[in-house]
Amino acid sequence: MTSAQDIQTNLSASFQKAVSNSWGQNLSGSPIANFSSPPSSWAGAIPRRSAPKVLKPFNTQDIKILLLENVNVGGQEILRNQGYQVEALKTSLPEDQLIEKIRDIHVIGIRSKTKLTERVLSEAKNLLVVGCFCIGTNQVDLEYAARHGISVFNSPFANSRSVAELVIAEIILLARQIGDRSNEMHRSTWNKVSAKCWEIRGKTLGIVGYGHIGSQLSVLAEAMGMNVIYYDVVTLMALGTARQVPTLEKLLEESDFVTLHVPDLPETRNLISTTQFEHMKNGSYLINASRGSVVDIPALIKASRSGKIAGAALDVFPQEPAANGDYFNSNLNTWGDDLRSLNNIILTPHIGGSTEEAQRAIGIEVADALVRYINQGITLGSVNLPEVQLRSLTLDEPEHARVIYIHRNVPGVLRKVNEILGDHNVDKQISDSRGDIAYLMADISNVRYEQIKDIQERLEALSSRILTRVLY
Ligand SMILES: NC(=O)C1=CN([C@@H]2O[C@H](COP(=O)(O)OP(=O)(O)OC[C@H]3O[C@@H](n4cnc5c(N)ncnc54)[C@H](O)[C@@H]3O)[C@@H](O)[C@H]2O)C=CC1
Numbered sequence: 001m002t003s004a005q006d007i008q009t010n011l012s013a014s015f016q017k018a019v020s021n022s023w024g025q026n027l028s029g030s031p032i033a034n035f036s037s038p039p040s041s042w043a044g045a046i047p048r049r050s051a052p053k054v055l056k057p058f059n060t061q062d063i064k065i066l067l068l069e070n071v072n073v074g075g076q077e078i079l080r081n082q083g084y085q086v087e088a089l090k091t092s093l094p095e096d097q098l099i100e101k102i103r104d105i106h107v108i109g110i111r112s113k114t115k116l117t118e119r120v121l122s123e124a125k126n127l128l129v130v131g132c133f134c135i136g137t138n139q140v141d142l143e144y145a146a147r148h149g150i151s152v153f154n155s156p157f158a159n160s161r162s163v164a165e166l167v168i169a170e171i172i173l174l175a176r177q178i179g180d181r182s183n184e185m186h187r188s189t190w191n192k193v194s195a196k197c198w199e200i201r202g203k204t205l206g207i208v209g210y211g212h213i214g215s216q217l218s219v220l221a222e223a224m225g226m227n228v229i230y231y232d233v234v235t236l237m238a239l240g241t242a243r244q245v246p247t248l249e250k251l252l253e254e255s256d257f258v259t260l261h262v263p264d265l266p267e268t269r270n271l272i273s274t275t276q277f278e279h280m281k282n283g284s285y286l287i288n289a290s291r292g293s294v295v296d297i298p299a300l301i302k303a304s305r306s307g308k309i310a311g312a313a314l315d316v317f318p319q320e321p322a323a324n325g326d327y328f329n330s331n332l333n334t335w336g337d338d339l340r341s342l343n344n345i346i347l348t349p350h351i352g353g354s355t356e357e358a359q360r361a362i363g364i365e366v367a368d369a370l371v372r373y374i375n376q377g378i379t380l381g382s383v384n385l386p387e388v389q390l391r392s393l394t395l396d397e398p399e400h401a402r403v404i405y406i407h408r409n410v411p412g413v414l415r416k417v418n419e420i421l422g423d424h425n426v427d428k429q430i431s432d433s434r435g436d437i438a439y440l441m442a443d444i445s446n447v448r449y450e451q452i453k454d455i456q457e458r459l460e461a462l463s464s465r466i467l468t469r470v471l472y
């Protein structure tokens with residue numbers, strides 16, 4: 001097994017090879033070729049630089065990546081093209097198997113189902129980075145990861161449109177009781193009714209959480225003739241003729257359809273429970289495509305049975321199966337049978353972001369972020385470490401190395417680091433902090449292999465150290 005430490009310190013065999021790699025002309029697979037290219041309109045405004053140098057901290061084939069939950073093949077290809085060892089599984093893994101696997105890998109890619117808790121992450125001695133191939137990052141203990149120098153990336157909006165379109169569809173499906181009519185027809189029953197079936201034109205849509213998805217949905221709903229109101233904990237610019245309301249209660253009292261687009265936070269757990277159902281209009285509808293924890297399902301079952309709500313669409317659940325199959329039963333969620341027995345309840349298996357377009361875009365975006373981080377240490381887009389970028393080293397800068405030092409944000413660190421780097425020519429350096437964690441990146445020139453090793457060992461010996469990497 002190759003540990004991150006081995007990879008970082010066992011430079012001798014790979015150094016010459018890696019340097020000659022980096023001097024080679026094979027840049028076609030380089031993520032930075034695109035990443036650092038300015039728009040063509042800038043041509044002439046800035047001096048032309050030589051081609052970026054592909055930094056390699058290791059023999060790339062030593063990097064082990066585990067991708068779970070059917071990460072898009074486009075994303076897998078980007079990682080394989082780097083020469084990394086990629087194992088891709090279609091499902092999530094039970095915790096014991098996850099722990100077994102995570103001990104050996106440097107990178108893990110997940111979607112919403114894999115829980116990277118402190119217990120799991122504490123077994124991951126070599127882990128450098130986590131890629132969440134989705135929006136939500138609530139499934140990862142971000143703080144623990146940061147304290148151990150593990151960067152976490154996600155795709156903040158590549159599936160927003162897909163979720164918004166699903167919600168538009170569900171508004172109409174609920175208003176016309178299409179789920180029930182379709183189920184009846186599947187059971188050979190013809191039941192042509194118009195009672196309590198409505199157009200959505202002129203109805204009020206209440207959006208809770210007016211972020212990427214909520215605001216996108218707002219535009220689509222208005223185009224369908226709906227009035228849009230929204231509630232958010234921050235004051236946000238209304239799109240179109242939408243209107244922000246000051247409280248959740250006000251939104252619930254005014255809306256014909258309530259749709260939830262908030263993250264999973266302690267404050268959003270059971271955001272919609274018995275009291276909130278009481279505030280809703282009689283015969284209104286609830287849609288939840290955010291997180292299963294946001295709605296109190298037993299309270300929803302009561303509200304549906306009493307006729308307080310005329311229907312609901314749920315895409316997310318407190319407990320979701322790790323794989324496809326006949327698992328959505330009462331063993332998983334005790335109220336499962338009760339929920340399934342209700343009228344006009346649309347249940348979908350967390351497919352809000354599951355479109356070809358969204359998955360392809362997410363695959364590329366997160367895989368690119370992982371490659372940038374592994375190869376260059378760039379943390380742009382990290383959700384738990386300071387976002388730090390340095391322009392690329394170029395091919396006309398031989399004998400350069402990039403030093404990355406993730407450390408606890410305590411006084412005096414920079415002085416000590418610069419004492420170590422001070423014997424060399426530091427071309428450029430950047431440091432930033434986020435809470436208790438700081439991230440320093442420095443490019444130094446005219447360094448020989450022995451000197452790199454010495455720098456790394458001295459940085460490793462500092463008491464503030466969380467993780468040291470040297471890329472060259
Ligand atoms: N069903 C699915 O497949 C998918 C589900 N999601 C879920 O949707 C959630 C929302 O996604 P985005 O719109 O991209 O997030 P976002 O971060 O862009 O927007 C969330 C909004 O909720 C607001 N908010 C936070 N706490 C609130 C509270 N207590 N009350 C009211 N507003 C509150 C925030 O201020 C923000 O404006 C994600 O966190 C994720 O959990 C995201 C993508 C796919």
Ligand SMILES: O=C(O)CCC(=O)C(=O)O
Binds near residue numbers: 111113354
């Ligand atoms: O598609 C997925 O696996 C997760 C979608 C989701 O919930 C998210 O992006 O947060």
